[in-house]
Structure formats: C-alpha cells, structure tokens
Amino acid sequence: MSADTLATVKPAVELEGITKRFPGVVANHDIRITVQPGTVHAIVGENGAGKSTLMKILYGMQKPDEGTIKVNGTEVSFRTPSDAIEVGIGMVHQHFMLADNFTVLENIVLGAEPKRFGTLDTAAARKRIVELADTHGLRVDPDKLVEDLGVGDRQRVEILKVLYRGARILILDEPTAVLVPQEVEELFQNLRELKAEGLTVIFISHKLDEVLDIADAITVIRRGTTVASVNPSDVTARQLAELMVGSELPTPETRESTVTDVVTLKVAELTMPGEGERLLLDDVSFDIHQGEILGIAGVEGNGQSELIEAIMGIRPAQGRIELAGQDISTWSTLKRRESGIGYIPEDRHRQGLLLEASLWENRVLGHQTRKPARNGIWVDRRASKADTERIVRDYDVRTPGVDTLALALSGGNQQKLIVGREMSGDPAFLIAAHPTRGVDVGAQAAIWDHLRNARAAGLAVLLISADLDELIGLSDTIQVIYRGRLVAALDPSDITPERLGGYMTGAIAGTEET
Amino acid sequence: MPAGLNRALLTVAGAVVAVILAIAICSVAIIIAGGEPLTALTALFDFGEAARAQSNSIATFLNRAVPLFIAGLAVAVGFRMNLFNIGVEGQYRIAAICAAYVGSTFTAPAPLQITVIIVVAALVGGLYALIPAVMKVTRGVNEVISTIMLNYIAINLAAFLVRGPFAGQRAEGELTVSTPKLPDSAMFPDLNFLFEGFGFLPPTRGGGLWGFLIVAIVLGVAIWVVLERTRFGFNIKASGLNSPAALASGVNPKKMVISAMVLSGAIAGLIGLPEILGDRGAYNSNFTAGLGFLGIAVALLGRNKPVGIAIAALLFAFLDRAQGALQFADIPPSVITIIQGTIVLLVVVANEVTNRIALRLEERRAAQQLGRNTPVEVNA
Amino acid sequence: GGGGGTTAASQEPTGAASSEAPKSDLKVGLAFDVGGRGDKSFNDSAYAGLEKAKTDLGAEIKELSPSADGSNRGDLLRQLADAGYNPIIGVGFAYAEDVKKAAEEYPDIQFAIVDSASNAPNVTGLLFAEEQGSYLAGVAAATKAESGHVGFVGGVESDLIKKFEAGFVAGVKSVKADAKIDIKYLTPDGDFSGFKAPDKGKVAAEKMYQDGADIVYHASGDSGLGVFQAAAAAKKKAIGVDSDQRQTVKETDLQSVIMTSMLKRVDVGVFEFIKAFQGGAKGGTNTTYDLKVDGVGLSTTGGEIDDIKDKLDAAKKDIVDGKITVPAKP
Amino acid sequence: MTRVRKYHLALIGVAALILVMSLVRVVSGETDITSSGTFAAALLLAVPIGLAGLGGLWAERAGVVNIGLEGMMVLGTWFAGWAGYQWGPVAALAAGLIGGALGGLLHAIATVTFGVDHIISGVAINLLGPGITRFLSEVLYKEGTPAAEAGAGITTSPAITGQTWTPSLPVFSDGPDLLGKLESTHWFLLSDVAGIVRGLTHEINILVLLAVLLLPLTYFVLWRTSFGLRLRSAGENPWAAESLGVNVYLIKYIAVVASGALAGLGGVFLVFVSTKYVEGQTAGRGFIGLAAMIFGNWRPGGLAAGAALFGYADGLQLRSSTAVTTFFLFGAVLLLIYVGLQVRRLMTNDLAGQETKRYTLMAAAVLGAVILFWLWLTVDKLPNEFVFITPHVLTLLVLLVASQRLRMPKADGVVYRRGEQH
C-alpha cells in the first residue's frame, strides 16, 4: 500500500489526546493513534500499559476523560457499546464474552436479533450465520452449545458475532493468547481475507513475531502513552520489545541439564472418565525426576486441566500417582500439598487467590496446616506476615505492604506472590500451569529465574504452558497431550514451535521420539 | 493500620446515615398515620417513669437481644462461606423442645443440669442441620430449598412431640401444651444483681435479666476467635471468598459444608434456651417463633461478624422493645417492623457504597505508594 | 392466636364520649392476643367488653397488641402494671404463663386471663364452656342434617379448638348415635396460619360436602370463610363460631348458608370481671361462662333453628342442670 | 428433534403416572387419589405457588435471586384486598399486580442499582412486606374508617365486591357433566382420567386460567423472543450482553419488577379465593414457590410440575388424612418399577465396573419397597402432623433423586456492575 493512497482516504479511526484515569492510575494519557482503513493495525505494550482500556473506550464500554474519537472522519461520542456497533465497530475481548449455556446462534444474534412477528427468527439468523461463516471461512455449527466448543471455535464465534453486526472495524484484544500456531495461522488467514474485503482490524498481542507477521502498522504504548508508531518492515521483534519496555529481552533458555535419575513423581495409567464414552484422560503415564522440568504441550481443553487436577487430587481419576515412591493416589488434596506438592494454578483469580483478602492471608492459603502459618489450631498471624514480607522482598512483589488486599495488585505482582508462596516450604514437586500468562516481560523473566533456580536445587516441575517458546526454553522434556492421551515425547533442543504445534493439533501423528 | 481504620470509620458513617434515613422515612409514615414523629422518637427512648419500669425495660431489651444475637451468629457461620442456612428456624425449634424435654427428665446440680441441656440443644440443632448438609454434599441438593422444607417439617415435628411423646402434666383448664416443667436446678441464674450494682431497682425474676446473656457473650467471643483466628475459620473464610481457590489449597469442600452447617445448627440450637432457661422453664406452644428468620436479617446487618451482629441484635431489640411504648403514645407498633426492614435495606446499601469507596481508596493508596499514577515522560 | 373466631357480640359498640360517663379512678389495661385489636374476632370481642366498662363504669382504658411473634406478651403486662393500670387482662390462653409471672411480681394488682384457668391469688381465670355451646351446635346440626352426616373444620389443632370438636361430636351423637362426622384440622398446634387460610378451609369443607355431609361446623377463624364458600357452592349449610357470623359476614350469599353460630361471649366475661373488680372482688378463682350464664350459646339470626328451639332448649336445660356433662376433650 | 423426543417422553411419563395412580387407587380404595375434587383442590393450591415460582423464574433467569417473593406476595394480597372492596375484581387484579411490582422495584433498586447482595435485599423485603401492610391496615382499616364500616378489621379487608367468572368445560364438566358421571363409576383408569380432567376443568377461577396461560406465555417470551434472549443473557453472562449493547440494567429492572408483579398476582389469587385480604394468608407460599422453581430446574414446565406436586400433596392431605398413606404404596410401586428397569438393563447389556454399586442400589430399592409396602399395610392413619408435612417431604425426596440434574443460570445471584467483569 503506497503512501499516496493512504493520504487520500479518510482514516478509519483517529484517536486524539485520549486520557483515562482510574482511581490512582492513569490508564491512558494523551493517546494518539491513526488507523488507516483496510489495514491491520497492531497495538503493543506491556501488561497494564493501557491497551485494553483504550480499546474499551473505542468500543464505548468506557468513557474517556479527555480526547476525541473520530471514525471515518466524523467525530463520535459513545455512551454504550451499541453506539459503537452502530458506526461499525466490533470488538473481540481479551477474555471471551460468551454465554456458555447458549447456542452459538444465540450468542451471535444477542443484541441484534432478527425478528418475525415479535419472535426470534432463528431460521433467518441461522441462514445469515452460515452465509457469513462460509464467506469468511469461519466454520461453526450454529446450534451447538458454546460450552461444548474448544477455544478456537469460541474465537471464531466471537469474530462472527462482530461480523454479524456488520462491523467494518474489528478490534481483537489478544486473540492469539490461547491459540496454537496452526490456529493462529488460520486466524491470520481469516484476518487477511477480511482485510482484502476492506475491513479494518485493530490487533493487540504480546507475541511480537505474530505482530510483525500480520500487521501493516504498529503503535507502541508504554505506561498509558503512545511512544512510537512504526512500520513492521522497519523493525525486528527485539527492537519492538525494547521500545515497549526499554530494557533487554529475557529468554527462557535453560542452561545445563540438572536432571538426576531419582524419580520424584510417577504417574501411571491415569484415566479419567468424561461424560458418555469419551475419556478426559486416557492412560497417561510419565515420570518426572529430581531437577527435571517436564513440559506438557497441548491445545487448551485436551486434558491438561484434568491432568493437573487429578494430580492435585481435586478431581477423581483412576490410575497410580506416586510421589517419591509413595502411592498418593488416594490422598486428599491437603495431604498431597503437605507432602510437598506446590501448585501454580492456570487461572490465578479462580484458583490461586483470595482477591478480597490481604496478601498475608493469601500466603496462608494452601499452607494452613504447615509452618509458618500453622500454630496448633490457630493461624499464626505474626509468622505469616513475616514470611509474606520475605516473599515480597525476594520475589519483588510491588506492594505497599502485606496487609494490602490482593485485588489491589497488578496481575504480574499477584503472580509473583503466588510463585513465591508455592516455592515456600520446600516443595519436592511443582505444578506450574501457565506461570507467566498475561504477565509482562519483566515479571516473566523473574519467574523463569525462580523456576530455574529451584530446578537446579532439585525441584521436579510439571510445566504447562500455551507459550511454546516458554515451554521449549524451560523444559528438559516435552510431552504432547492430545485428546487426553500423551501422544509424543519430544526433545526440546531440536523442536520448533511449528512442529510442536503439529503434534498438538494432531496434524502430525504421535510417534515416540526423544 | 490506617486503611483498616478508614474503612471502619466509613462503615460506621454509612450505617449512621442509613439509620437516620430509615427514621426519616418512617417519620413520614407516622405523619401519614396522623401521628407525631417526635412522640414516636421519644417513645423509642422512653424506658418508663418508675425505677422498676426502667429496669424492666432494660431487661426486656437485653433479653430480646440475646436470642437475636445467637440467631445472627448461627446464620453468619453459614453465610461466611456462602452457605445459606435458612433452616435456623427449624433447627432451633427442634433443639429447644428436645433440650427442654431431656432437661426435665432428671435432676442434677445446677451447673451440670444446665450444661447437659445446652449440650443437648447444640447436639440436636447440629444434627438437624446435618440433614441438609449431607443432602448437599452427597446429592447436590440446594440447601436453600432443603432447609426451607425442613423448617416446615421441624414445626410439625415439634408440634407432634409437644403434644405426644414429650407432653408434660397440665393443670385443669390450662390449654397451653408444654413439655414437663424443668427442675429449678435447670433454671439459669438471673443477672438482676447487676441492676442493684448500677443503682436501679432490680426487677423480679421472670421479668429479670436472663443469665443466658453470659453464655451469649462467651459464645460470641468464641465464634469470633474461631472465625478470625483459627485454621477452621480461615478455611471458612477462604471457601466463602473463593471456593475453587479453597479447594485447590487443600480445603475439603464437603467437610467444610458439613462442619459449617453443623456448627451453624449447633449454635442455632441454643437460640431457644435463653427463653426456656430464663423464663418459661419448658417448651410450649407459645414458644417464640420466627427468630431464625430475624437472625438472617441480624446477621446480614452485622455483616456476618460477631461484633456487627451484636450491634445489629441490640438495635433490633431496642426497636422491638418500643412496641409497647409506641402504643402508649397511640402510634401503630408496626412502624417498628418498617423501621427494621428499612434499616436493613439502607444499611446494606450504605455498606455497599462505603465498601466500594474504601476499596477505591485502598487501590489508590497502593497505586500512589508504587508511583504508578505518574505517566512516564516520553521522548518520542 | 388462641380463639377460633370472628366478631364481637351483638351489642353495639357505644361511641359515647367518656366525659358523659360516670367518673371513677378505675384504670383498666388489656393486652391482646396476636392479631391484636381490630381482628373482628376474639380480640375485638374482648375489646367490646372493655369499651363497655369505659362507658358504663367510667374506666380509663388502655389496650396493647403484642408483636407479630407474640414474644413481648409478658413485657406488655409489666408495662401496663408499671403505668399504674389495675386490673389488667390478658386475652387468650397464650397469656397463661405471663399472667402468672406478672401476678407474682405485682401482687397488688389484679389480673384476669381469658381462656385459661389460674390458681394465683390475684388472678381470675375467665373460662368459656365452648364444649357446651358446641354441643348445642352438634344437636342442631344432627337434627337438621337429613343424611346423618356432618363435618367439623378446626383451624389449628390446639387443645382449645379440640374443646369445640369434643362438644360438637357429643352433641351430634346425642341425637344420632350412628352419625358420620368428618373432622379435619388445617394446621398443627404452633402454626397459627390455620386460622388464616380460607383456601384450605374451603378444600377441607368441600370434601366433606362432596362426601355427603349436610352441615359443617367450623372453629377456624378466618378460614371459616372458605367453609362458608364451600357450603354456598354445595348449596348446603354451615355453622359459624364465636360471634353471630350471619351478621358479621358481609357477603349476602354467604350469610344465608350460616344456619347458626356458636357464640362465645368474651365481651361479657371481660366486662363482668371489671365490674366485679370495681365491686371489690379479688382473684384466685376461675369463672366459667357457660350455658347457665349465657356465656356461650347459639345465635338465632335468620331463624333457621327456630323450628328446633324446643329440642335445643331441652338439651341446654339438661346441661345446665348437670344431667349431661359435655366432654371437653375428644 | 431432541425437543420432540423430550415432549414425547414427558407425555409417556404422565401417562405412566396416571396408570400407577389408577392402580394405587384401585388397590387401596382411596378414591381421592384421582378424584376431581382432589385435582380441583390441587389446582387451587398449586396456582399461587406456581405464580410465585414464575416470579422467581423471571428474576433468576435475569440473574437476580429473589428470596423476597413472600414479601411481594404479601403486598399483592393487601393491595388486591384494598382495591377490590372499593372498585371490584379488576381493580383488585391491577392493584395486586402493582403492589407486587413495587416490591420488585425495591428489590431491583437495591440489587441492580446499588449492588446489594440479593439474599439480603430479599430478606429485607420479607420484613418490609408484612410490616407495611400491617401498618396500612392499622391506618386505613382502624375503627371509624369507612373501610371498617364495610367490614374491614386490622387483619382483614372488606370483601371484594362484584363477581368473578368461573367457567367450566361445557357438557363434559358441567350441565350433563359427562366426566362427572364417568368418574363416579370408579372404573379402572377411565374414571381416573375422567376425574382428573373434570377436576381441572370444572368451575375454575378465571385467574387459574390466566395463571396457567402464563406458563406457556413465559416460555414463549423467555425462550422464543429477542427480549427473552436478552433477559436470559443477563442471567448467563451479563458482561457479554453488555458488550453487545444490551442494556443489562434495564433488562434486570424489567425482569425483577415483572417477578414482583407475578408474585403479587399470586397474592391476588389468594384474595380472590378468600374474597378478601386476610393477614398472613400467604403462609410462606413465596418460599415454596421459590423451591418449586429450583425443583423445576429454572424452567416453566418443571416449575409447573413442582407446584403441581406440592398442590396435589397438600390438596390430598386436606381432603383425606388417610389417603396420604397410599403414598407408601405409591413409593413402593415406583421403587419396584425402578428395580424392574434395572434388571432389564442388566439382562440386555452387561456393563462391568459399576456392578457392585448397582447391586447395592437395587437391593436398597427392593428393601425400600418392602418397607414402604409394610408401612402401607400397617399404618391406617398417620398423626396429623405427619400428614401436614407430606408435600414438604415429597419435595425433599424428589430433590434427593433428581437434584443433580439441576442447572441454574450461570450468573444467578452475581452482583453485576457495568464495566466491571470478575
């Protein structure tokens, strides 16, 4: 696209001096962005830089304190998302916005229902959705319940939702975070098609190579302000990252192997029945040795959560689990934790934290029966607070104090607290599920360092991550999980994310290499 | 801790505003009814002329607060972990009749006799609460419905027991059915000496201050300690704030449901005892009903914390006491119920608002101390 | 909610200003049963007696209603006592214990309790022989019911209402020993919603009429409305309770089904007690208002039982003379 | 496809139920099990419960838990009585609806606007409802007021003036009353069906008709219109709805106010039955309605079944204390049917693994059947207190069997704030 054509067309979106303050935080400060029509415009920035807030403002979910928004050259002011929908803006949110108990069709038409004699015209809706899906290559079954869909399908439903409303400007907030490379490629293919049809896409991602791959223009946001607008052909991923944070990029590479031949965790023939005939876990077996990090790769929903929860004793499963030679498969979650299993859950807000409790109480969580939290039947407040202070120091948790409520911390700091907590009490085995998901680069590096150090000290780790670079960089061995089965054991030193993605999606048939 | 103090101050301010608003709303109602709001207000504080009337009024006020407080505690234990024990009503009835009956079957030295009665009441209340708990953990039955159903069942069961197996002797022409009279050693010593201590005329027994007040205070402190300082209390709090997180931390949700429900039921079992051991000396068909439902309001008003519940119980009791006084002032006593309902509603609204303000402040403070609120200067 | 009943008796509430009444320093306090003043029933009947005392005896009166759960009954008595009222009357057997306690605390004050016996020195029990009145209702029902099938609907299965049942059954049997009597209570003792459930009363009575009952006697407070409705629908008869319901029930279509009502003159009891107190009488006794003193009886509005007047009078005479002892328990 | 099958299954279920009832009726000789009277009573008692349940359904489908139904119902009764005696049944209907709706509005203001916990607000409304009505009675119905002249007391309003219409199914249930004649023959099955149909069609209150029509209407509105989709989305995922431009606050307001109005309608129905407002006549039906709704899995059909079960059990116990003992027989037959089905499944396909559990279950079922049968044989009459609780016990038993299939709206009871996802 040449500079001349750009100049003659009115920009699709112009944001001028957008400022948004939250109590205590300026999320956006004098933001200026111009998005040309028919392009994919990427916005990058650290966690908490203010990307989502900006997009919510553009979508009418939040009102800016200052600044103007122009869409296709005319100034607009949105009170609600419907106003934004009206002028052709649609948004796919960072977290899925779907009603699980509704069908795909219901989710799509909600808020823009076709009517006939006052009733919902499902026939017309179905026809329109199938049409849209066909033209854009977004295949979905309109009558399926959303709760039965995988992430990729849900993503497509989200995009269809937006297209169904006739949006010409699409906002995608971190759409690739939960997708495997093949799915990402599929998504990008869809985006390119949309672009070819003249739609404008605003795209947010932390994965910079993806950004460079798809974007026609990039805006970098740091601490709520636009710091640079660059052309993807002019920068490398590394330069882009440095623009975002102003510091060196860390890499998750393991240095030398510390794997010993002492088995810490042995999982044998683990099977978990699902509804009907399907097995959620099917004969899963593996060993993790002292000082070893075993990475589990897999598309979300292939049994990772079930595997973790079975090992933690949260969900019942058949089979044997041994910790340091002891059969723990009949033990309660509590006993498993007491005997040295640490657990960094995949969703920190759901399973990891008491958001409305103080940091020190969150330190106690999961350690109720152990020192320093325990003192007979009592909770030892003094010792717990002291130990929380230690975590805050050692793990660089940015907080005013240990009495602060957990919800006042940013995501990265919450995660560091959880990592610190789970590393306390000398675990022999740690489950780390997406330990750096949604965490910015600085915190990411710190968490990786902690994992590596603990591994060097003999910790066995089960690492589950959607970030394949992280998985390849940290693991000593990688197992691929597909439909509840371990289908391949791979050596991280000679695997690429693409090949790994092939195994994860079943595109490459499972072979036992190593 | 200034943040905590701030919050407490905000809460109190909110509550005060709410109470004042509630009184204002009810004043309007009183004016519509053709009454004088000021008269009504004085009636609230009118504890009588004579010294004896005053001590009677104080005793009435405190005696009413005691069961309300216990009921609030019982409800709160469940509510703290999002377990809605609507069944306190049924639990205390069954517990009261069983305790009254068991207590009447033997005579022992007072401390022993009273202890046995209290233990039986707690046991029966706990056991009755075990039913919905077991139904919930084994079959997933929603405790709201099961406890509502069990309330009706308890009422009928109590009616059956008091007329049938547990019926006591009655004087000719006496129509109230009742369990056998408790021996004197079962009656809880009253606290009327306190009045003398404060220079009031002591009321006579029956109209006096029930000794069970002491048990209630001890119970309140014990529950506070359990909830705020022990591991069990921590687990309850964790389960209430975030049950998946509690589960992942090793808290067994089934065990928690059962133990919290049983604890709640055991406390509920004591609700009827102040009345039985302080005044009636038996369970009969006039036994005060509805305390379980009021307990819900009291617990919620007190934000499920013992101190708050105590304040809420005292407030409710204070208002209830005025029912007679209001009638002397020719004002419909039902304004009390309206005031109570309005206060509950307004206080929780105020709570919500102040809570939000407090969280905001806390976030802002955290952000300020971390210096996150200053955007970086950018050299483009 | 002790009484099964509806309205006050036949006498006019006198609206006369108290200035016209003879002056006296009589201060009478009265505490109602749950439901309170204005329930058109038991409580109002008691109030009628109190008001009569105001006009006839020049008494200063104060009446208090308890809270919805009745937990402050004892407190109300004390408040009245502390405010200098003497005598003080508790309406309903639920006051039994509280009156007893208050009487001990205030030995200088005279108390009365409606519907319950007492043996305290300063308490008078005002009892009503509901079973005797119900006996007459039973006689009337059995005589009028051609099918020999009658019914009884009780509001709450308390001992008080069982007195009604016992008397009614005895009365019916005295006429037709083989009569079929359907008996149904709406709620158990302790659950007073049975006095406030016209729909349930209707269902219960409907069944009786469908099974062939000709006349149903109710002692179920407001639930009796349902009984009357069922009677009207089945084109059969019913017997009211407490007050002359043919007068107090305003719906004309229901009035005509009320063959008679079993009167319970709480007003008489209350007034007589106050009058006796003024005359210097002391407590410690129980006064039973029975057929002999017309404390109970049958109403004749509508004239539907005029034809069997002789029979009823005979039964009444036998009871008054002690030839028949009516059981008070079923 | 699946819907058709579900519908057929329901029909077969009902047919089987009637067959078993008929059987039990013949064996026990208790005609009231299927008599038209019992079914008429069941209808009468089920309707207010069903209306309260519908109220709960509307609120909870929009994500607002409404435990204040009882209080709203009380408001409905009072206003219906107050307007009814002055201006007749239509005014009573309107006033009752408005009274309930006002309660709903209060609940909406507290929960939706101020974000108060739904249970708390509901409890407060349950306190306020009786308080306000009592106060209004004390002011408007006290001695000397025109209302008191017309027959009001503090606990009752004057009777509603004017007639309400009670239609019957012509020829079959009225006039020649063919069904009534068939019923009185006591033939196996035929008379039972006749009794049931006649009970449901003979001289029914016009409000019953309205209430019954409200069930399919609710289904239609909530599941077949765009408004319904939006309403349910507010109960499943309000943030998603908000992001699509649905005004979640408005939807919740409408739903909760409608919920209050429906509860109020339940109150109106009670007033129509008793022809006047009677203090305390709701007697906890709001709670039972809530239970019926949960019992019915937050669906109109299920709710109707829950209310019907409750109404039937209550009607039967009111009509005949002895008929209630046939529930023992009924339970025994059901257990035997269950065992039969299990045995057949064992014969046809041998599933390994869960055998021991299944055998224990079957053994327990057989034992239960024997005990129930023995109870039926030996117990002639239960103490009244146990008769009264029949509906409650039945509800508990059914829940024990079925409650694991229940699924409430995902965001039910969640305090929703615009722009704040949790």
Ligand SMILES: Nc1ncnc2c1ncn2[C@@H]1O[C@H](COP(=O)(O)OP(=O)(O)OP(=O)(O)O)[C@@H](O)[C@H]1O
């Ligand atoms: N509703 C809110 N109330 C208060 N603060 C908020 C709110 N939403 C966002 N913030 C603050 O605004 C800042 C920007 O948040 P935003 O979600 O826009 O970041 P982001 O760039 O999208 O981060 P991420 O990469 O993690 O998605 C954060 O520091 C957060 O603290």
Ligand SMILES: Nc1ncnc2c1ncn2[C@@H]1O[C@H](COP(=O)(O)OP(=O)(O)OP(=O)(O)O)[C@@H](O)[C@H]1O
């Ligand atoms: N809707 C909101 N309401 C209030 N505060 C919010 C909201 N959204 C975010 N915040 C605040 O934002 C901060 C966290 O922001 P940040 O974007 O850095 O983490 P996060 O990206 O939200 O974490 P996660 O990756 O888990 O989403 C916290 O202070 C949190 O309280």
Ligand SMILES: [Mg+2]
């Ligand atoms: Mg974020």
Ligand SMILES: [Mg+2]
């Ligand atoms: Mg974001």
